[in-house]
Amino acid sequence: MxxxxxxxxxxxxxxxxxxxxxxxxxxxxxxxxxxxxxxxxxxxxxxxxxxQKSEEYTLQGTLNQIDTDLKYLVLISDDLYFRFDFSESDADLSDLAPGDSITVTYTGPLEPDSEDVTAQLVSVTKDA
Structure with a gap:
């Protein structure tokens, strides 16, 4: 060349x-x-x-599922599914049912429509 x-x-x-x-x-x-x-x-x-990992965020949506064995809940917001790990959370999930409108407070990154659970649940409030 x-x-x-x-x-x-x-x-x-x-x-x-x-x-x-x-x-x-x-x-x-x-x-x-x-x-x-x-x-x-x-x-x-x-x-x-x-x-930065401990910075808290909120997301509002509809509760889709609570998996008590694997310790995560699934929230639907804007037609996307989000998973939140509650294994280290003190949040009371006993009076929640699929279809409830809720607001979650969480830390960590969200991975919409992913099988991986990367966000950590801090608290949940049931919307009126």
């Missing part, structure tokens, strides 16, 4: 790599629980990641 062709090929490969990496970091801000700043801060400060 001639020298100008090799140089052009190297530049094209380099630009492709830069674009791929930048698009990955840009997509991270749209994923649940994913932000560029959180990834950078948790690497430099281990305490920062634990404080």
């Amino acid at each position: 001639n020298r100008p062709f090799k140089s052009g090929l190297l530049i094209a490969v380099g630009l492709t790599a830069v674009l791929a990496l930048s698009s990955c970091s840009m997509l991270r801000q749209y994923l649940p629980g994913g932000h560029d700043q959180s990834a950078q801060s948790s690497q430099s400060n281990p305490d920062a990641s634990s404080s």
Whole structure:
């Protein structure tokens, strides 16, 4: 191969790599629980990641299922299914039934329509 062709090929490969990496970091801000700043801060400060994990969020929807054996509940909101782990929660779920309108407070990232349970239930309130 001639020298100008090799140089052009190297530049094209380099630009492709830069674009791929930048698009990955840009997509991270749209994923649940994913932000560029959180990834950078948790690497430099281990305490920062634990404080972000404990940040609480709320979501309102319809109770679909409570699995007492596997310790998770399923909430439907905007036609998406969300699973919440209640194995470490003190929330009282005894008076809840499928079809109830509820608001959950949780920590951790949500994975809509996923079999994985990544969000931790903090509390549940039954809506009127």
